[in-house]
Structures are given as C-alpha cells and as structure tokens.
Amino acid sequence: MFYRLSGVRHSSYVSDRRMFQVPADRNAVIILLMIGLAAPFLIPSLYLNSYVLPWLIWTAAVLGLNLVTGWAGQLHLGYAAVMAVGAYSAVHAARFGIPWEFALLIGGLSSSVIGSLFAFTALRVKGLYLALTTLAMQFVMDWVLTHSPTITGGSHASLQSPPFALLGQEITSDAGLYYVALGWCILVTIFMLNLKRTGLGRAWVAVREKDFAAAILGVNSFYYKLVAFAASSFIAGVTGAILVATFYFLAAPEQFAVNVSIQVLAMVIIGGLGSIIGSYMGAALILLMPGVVNQVFSAFAGLIGLELSIETLAHIPNAAYGALIVIFLMVEPLGLGKLYANIRDYLMIWPFDQLKK
Amino acid sequence: MSAEHQSGKTPVLECRNVERRFGGLVAVTGVDMTINRGEIFGLVGPNGSGKTTLTNAITGFYPPNTGQIILDGKDITGTKPHKVAAMGVARTFQNLALFNGMSVLDNILLGRHVHMNPGVIRTALYWWLARPEEIANREVVEEIIDFLQLESIRNELVDGIPIGLKKRVELARALVAEPHLLILDEPMAGMNQEEKEYMARFILDARAERGVSVLLIEHHMDVIIGICDRMLALNYGEMIATGVPSEVINDPRVVEAYIGVGHDA
Numbered sequence: 240m241f242y243r244l245s246g247v248r249h250s251s252y253v254s255d256r257r258m259f260q261v262p263a264d265r266n267a268v269i270i271l272l273m274i275g276l277a278a279p280f281l282i283p284s285l286y287l288n289s290y291v292l293p294w295l296i297w298t299a300a301v302l303g304l305n306l307v308t309g310w311a312g313q314l315h316l317g318y319a320a321v322m323a324v325g326a327y328s329a330v331h332a333a334r335f336g337i338p339w340e341f342a343l344l345i346g347g348l349s350s351s352v353i354g355s356l357f358a359f360t361a362l363r364v365k366g367l368y369l370a371l372t373t374l375a376m377q378f379v380m381d382w383v384l385t386h387s388p389t390i391t392g393g394s395h396a397s398l399q400s401p402p403f404a405l406l407g408q409e410i411t412s413d414a415g416l417y418y419v420a421l422g423w424c425i426l427v428t429i430f431m432l433n434l435k436r437t438g439l440g441r442a443w444v445a446v447r448e449k450d451f452a453a454a455i456l457g458v459n460s461f462y463y464k465l466v467a468f469a470a471s472s473f474i475a476g477v478t479g480a481i482l483v484a485t486f487y488f489l490a491a492p493e494q495f496a497v498n499v500s501i502q503v504l505a506m507v508i509i510g511g512l513g514s515i516i517g518s519y520m521g522a523a524l525i526l527l528m529p530g531v532v533n534q535v536f537s538a539f540a541g542l543i544g545l546e547l548s549i550e551t552l553a554h555i556p557n558a559a560y561g562a563l564i565v566i567f568l569m570v571e572p573l574g575l576g577k578l579y580a581n582i583r584d585y586l587m588i589w590p591f592d593q594l595k596k
Numbered sequence: 597m598s599a600e601h602q603s604g605k606t607p608v609l610e611c612r613n614v615e616r617r618f619g620g621l622v623a624v625t626g627v628d629m630t631i632n633r634g635e636i637f638g639l640v641g642p643n644g645s646g647k648t649t650l651t652n653a654i655t656g657f658y659p660p661n662t663g664q665i666i667l668d669g670k671d672i673t674g675t676k677p678h679k680v681a682a683m684g685v686a687r688t689f690q691n692l693a694l695f696n697g698m699s700v701l702d703n704i705l706l707g708r709h710v711h712m713n714p715g716v717i718r719t720a721l722y723w724w725l726a727r728p729e730e731i732a733n734r735e736v737v738e739e740i741i742d743f744l745q746l747e748s749i750r751n752e753l754v755d756g757i758p759i760g761l762k763k764r765v766e767l768a769r770a771l772v773a774e775p776h777l778l779i780l781d782e783p784m785a786g787m788n789q790e791e792k793e794y795m796a797r798f799i800l801d802a803r804a805e806r807g808v809s810v811l812l813i814e815h816h817m818d819v820i821i822g823i824c825d826r827m828l829a830l831n832y833g834e835m836i837a838t839g840v841p842s843e844v845i846n847d848p849r850v851v852e853a854y855i856g857v858g859h860d861a
C-alpha cells in the first residue's frame with residue numbers, strides 16, 4: 240500500500256543500487272531526518288538531553304557492534320572496553336589541549352589499534368571461544384582502568400571532560416550537544432547503509448555464513464574479520480568519546496564495565512543481527528523501556544488504588560522488562576528489525592496478498 | 597577464440613603423484629592428472645573414491661601430504677584457498693555453498709571479489725570511491741546473468757529458488773570470476789533430464805565463449821561421455837583408468853568398481 244514497488248523502474252545500475260529503493264522508505268527517512276533536526280524545538284530540553292541524546296549515541300554504539308556481530312558474525316563481549324579506550328584517549332587528548340575534532344579521531348584510532356591488536360590474537364579461536372576471549376579483554380580493561388591512576392585518576396576517581404568544541408566553537412547548549420550526537424549517529428548509519436551495497440559488506444556476510452565458500456571466492460576470512468574488528472572499534476571509540484563529551488561530562492571506569500558490554504549486545508540481539516533500523520529499536524527498547532514500564536506500573540497501581548512500596552516498585556518493572564525481552568524474542572527471534580520488516584513486507588503487497596510468491 | 601584453437605597441449609593444471617591421508621585413512625594416493633587448456637576433463641568414481649578430496653587438495657582446503665599441484669606452470673602445493681582463488685581457480689560445491697540470506701545478484705557479485713578491492717574507506721565514501729568499481733563489476737555480472745538466463749530471479753533471495761536454479765547461480769558465481777580452471781563438483785546431482793541438458797549446454801558454451809578449462813565431477817555417465825574430452829576414474833583413492841571417455845568406461849576395472857562383477861556359482 241504505502242510501500243509500493245510497482246512503477247519503480249531503474250534505467251541504470253546507479254539507480255538500481257541507491258540507498259532506499261522504495262519511494263515510501265525514502266520519504267519516511269526524509270521526514271524522520273526533518274523531525275530529528277527539528278527535535279530541539281519540539282521536545283523539552285530535559286527529555287531531549289536525558290532520553291533522545293543518549294538513545295542516538297547508544298544507537299551509534301549498537302551499529303558498531305552490529306557491524307562485527309551482525310555482519311561479520313563474530314560474537315564480541317568486550318565492546319564497552321573498546322569504547323573506554325576511545326573515551327579515555329579522547330578526553331586525555333582534549334585535556335592536553337588538542338581540538339576536539341582531532342581528539343575524537345585520536346579516540347577512534349586508538350580504539351581501532353587496541354581492538355585489532357586484540358582481535359589479531361583472539362581470532363585464532365571461533366564462536367563461543369572467541370566470545371569468552373573478548374570477555375577476557377573486557378576484564379583486562381576493567382582492571383587496567385581501576386589500577387592505573389595516570390589514565391583514570393585512580394580507582395573510584397573520575398576524569399573531567401573539557402567543554403566540547405568543534406571548529407573552535409564551544410558547544411555547551413543542549414541543542415548543540417544534541418546535534419553532535421545526531422550528526423555522529425547519522426554518519427554511522429550512512430556507513431552501515433553503504434555496507435549493504437559494497438563488496439566489503441558482501442565479504443563480511445560471506446565470512447559469517449560459510450567461511451569455506453568465502454575462501455574459494457578469494458575472501459581471506461582472517462583479514463576481513465580483522466578489518467571488521469578495526470572498523471567496529473573505531474566506531475566504538477568515537478562513540479565512547481562523544482558519550483563522555485556530550486552526556487556524562489566525565490569519564491569513570493564503571494561507565495564502561497562489563498554490564499555495559501552485555502547491555503549493548505542485548506540491544507543488538509533484540510534489535511536484530513544485521514539490521515540497521517533494528518539497532519535504533521533495540522537501543523530504544525533497552526534504554527527507555529525500564530522507565531516506561533515503571534511509569535505504567537505506578538500509574539496502573541494508582542488507578543486501582545493499590546499502595547505499592549518503593550521496594551516493589553523497584554523490582555516489578557525489572558521483572559516485566561525481562562519478560563518483555565523474552566516475549567519479543569519468542570515472537571521474532573530475528574529481533575525488532577525483522578518484526579518491522581514483516582509488517583513492511585505485508586503492507587508492500589496489501590491488499591493483494593494473493594500475489595505473494 | 598575458439599576451443600580448438602585453445603586446446604593445444606599447454607597444461608592448466610598438473611597433479612603429480614598427489615597423496616592425501618586423514619590419519620590412517622588414505623583418501624587419495626598416487627594421482628597424476630593433467631588438464632590442458634580448453635579441455636573438459638571428467639573425474640568419476642564410486643562414492644568415497646576420493647574425487648572431492650582431490651578437488652580439495654587442488655583448491656588448498658586439504659593440502660596434499662605428498663606430491664605437487666601445478667597451476668599454469670606455478671607450484672601451488674599448500675597455497676591457502678583464498679590465494680588459489682585469486683590465481684584463477686573457481687569451483688562449485690556438491691551440496692551448494694550459496695549465501696542464503698543474500699540475493700542472487702549479490703551472490704554472483706561476490707564471485708567478482710578477486711577482481712575487486714573493497715575497504716572501509718571506500719565504503720564510507722561510497723559515491724566517490726566504491727561506486728565506479730561496483731558498477732563496472734555489475735556489468736560483468738549482468739553479462740553472466742544474461743548468459744545463464746537468470747534475469748528473472750536476479751533480485752530473489754537464494755533461499756527461495758529451486759535447486760536446479762541454485763546450481764545455475766553457483767555456476768554463475770564461479771564463472772564471473774573469469775577463472776582459468778573451473779571445478780564443478782557434481783553440478784547435475786538431483787537434476788532431471790532437461791535440467792541436465794541445460795547444464796551441459798552451459799558448460800560447453802562457457803568453454804567456447806570464455807575459453808575456460810573444466811574439471812567435471814559427475815556420476816551421470818551420459819554427461820561425461822557427451823561433453824568430456826578426457827577423463828580419469830578413481831577407486832579407493834587410486835587411479836584405475838584414464839583417457840578418452842568411451843574407452844575408460846569400458847575398462848573392466850571401471851565397470852567392476854561402478855557396477856560390480858557377477859560371481860558365477
């Protein structure tokens with residue numbers, strides 16, 4: 240219906256390979272982009288900076304992890320550690336007086352170097368063994384952060400991030416910080432969209448699905464896995480730096496602890512492995528759902544006149560939130576992105592379902 | 597360039613005394629095989645006779661324990677599979693090795709990998725750096741799609757197409773790499789007569805139009821006799837006969853290996 244494919248005729252390979260094939264998708268993206276740009280004028284800045292901004296940054300992080308786990312098929316449990324490398328290098332660089340543009344780049348590159356150095360050794364094992372090895376990286380990084388005062392200022396200490404600035408212009412307003420997060424999220428999204436139509440994306444999918452078939456097509460799996468870790472780590476590093484610079488304003492080891500790694504992985508899996516829109520949805524669900532469930536519960540309790548103790552109010556939403564994740568994954572194991580794709584595919588031919596092949 | 601012109605005596609592939617063992621099991625031993633340029637070479641043998649092991653030895657998955665493999669005059673013994681692919685060997689698999697989540701078009705585009713140079717920066721700056729390469733390779737892919745008559749399923753997911761077409765897509769993916777040597781591992785398994793004839797025609801046309809040399813593993817003797825120039829029969833990992841198909845299949849040892857000999861009471 241809305242997503243009509245009929246009448247879309249390509250007369251060149253360039254147009255056949257454009258980012259959004261269906262006109263409705265293209266229009267939807269343009270509308271969403273406009274809402275994104277207008278958000279500071281539509282949403283109160285409290286909500287903008289405590290919900291929308293972290294959602295965008297975490298989405299960028301989820302996309303980065305999706306690159307290595309969803310595309311290249313390598314389970315990664317040390318993602319927060321890689322983000323920490325980027326965050327700390329960028330903050331230190333900025334404190335040293337390096338402009339933030341370069342500080343972000345330094346953050347990304349140092350993450351990339353550490354991430355691929357680590358992957359170089361870890362990639363000798365596969366599957367669950369690799370997952371455990373990456374978990375080891377997380378613990379090593381946690382230990383390093385809490386035990387090296389030169390990096391973190393000592394255990395339980397935090398490192399103040401200098402005010403964020405781009406092109407010599409200090410950015411302190413809520414809207415300004417939001418635009419920084421939005422810009423980075425869009426850049427990462429564009430990169431991921433491009434992956435769907437280049438040899439690099441195809442090579443990663445080949446490595447993920449059948450590495451022997453990839454090899455006979457000339458794809459060097461070890462090299463491409465390494466590139467996946469390097470690229471994903473770069474995204475993680477810059478995202479970690481932006482997270483500290485625009486949201487936390489100070490860097491502390493517990494911001495990048497093992498539970499954060501698990502949380503980002505949960506966002507990837509609930510959103511859908513290899514799904515871009517799913518990454519947005521997964522991040523939103525995991526970040527916003529606890530608050531929403533909490534509010535729904537207290538509102539419901541108030542409605543039926545039930546007195547809930549603070550204790551109960553703190554625990555019930557957690558249980559409900561866990562149950563929601565289970566339900567979502569039972570309905571569609573491929574994640575929210577696939578759930579959306581099913582609806583979209585259905586609407587694509589509605590009301591002529593009988594035309595379905 | 598016609599097939600006759602090409603099929604001089606220049607060998608594309610030479611296997612010299614190849615042996616491959618798995619622990620105590622000798623899968624292939626003492627195999628000598630030469631495939632000349634422009635030749636369609638048949639490889640037959642009962643199940644478990646070492647045909648697939650031999651192709652795996654050539655493509656580098658199971659490097660031979662002894663012996664040599666020479667491709668275009670270069671010793672490639674023990675070379676990694678992805679490097680062998682880059683040197684001009686393409687193959688299809690007995691049980692299909694297509695990427696199910698991808699479209700037919702993307703699968704065939706992957707066949708062009710050896711001619712492409714994908715990278716992170718190129719992907720990030722798609723419009724300037726990756727697109728020209730993608731489009732140029734797309735044109736080669738479309739030629740093959742046209743050649744193998746896959747136009748109508750170009751955008752389908754590989755998951756949803758019938759097995760006969762899957763085999764054809766895999767052939768397309770191998771051909772699009774412009775290999776010197778094409779290894780087809782039972783390309784006609786499970787096909788009906790009509791599909792077999794189509795496939796045989798495609799293999800002959802591929803040689804005539806693209807000058808590719810083919811190593812064909814098949815159980816269908818009619819196909820082997822119909823399109824192969826020379827052939828080799830294996831049994832228990834050893835060569836039992838080699839030469840022109842019409843002679844090889846009448847060799848008593850080949851008959852015995854395949855059909856068995858009656859024992860009079």
